[in-house]
Amino acid sequence: LGKTGKNFAAGMSGGIAYVLDEDWDFYQRVNKDMVSLEQVEHKYDVSLLKDLIREHVELTGSPRGKEILDNFGEYLPKFKKVLPHDYDKMLRLIAQMEEKGEDSEQAQIEAFYAMKNAK
Secondary structure, three states: OOOOOOOEOOOOOOOOEEEEOOOOOHHHHEOOOOEEEEEOOOHHHHHHHHHHHHHHHHHHOOHHHHHHHHOHHHHHHHEEEEEEHHHHHHHHHHHHHHHOOOOHHHHHHHHHHHHHHHO
């Protein structure tokens, strides 16, 4: 919920980060070779982001987090979703495998080997 340093996401190969970009300059400090930046628009992402901030406030008593929750509609457009390219590919492959009828665990295994063999 605060400022980031330069070269954010260098070496980021998995996971997702949600970054508050109030000054609209985060793009200048992120390692674009490793990740893509997206608006937080999908209902799953919006819900997850709100839950993460809520948990942060509950655990820390953060006044900043409380302000964001109290004015979530105003702050939401200022958040960016940071998604590593390889992780995104992996998530898409897993979804494709699940659509073909694989259970979650088998889909992950199949996606892993598909990514490994593609390199």
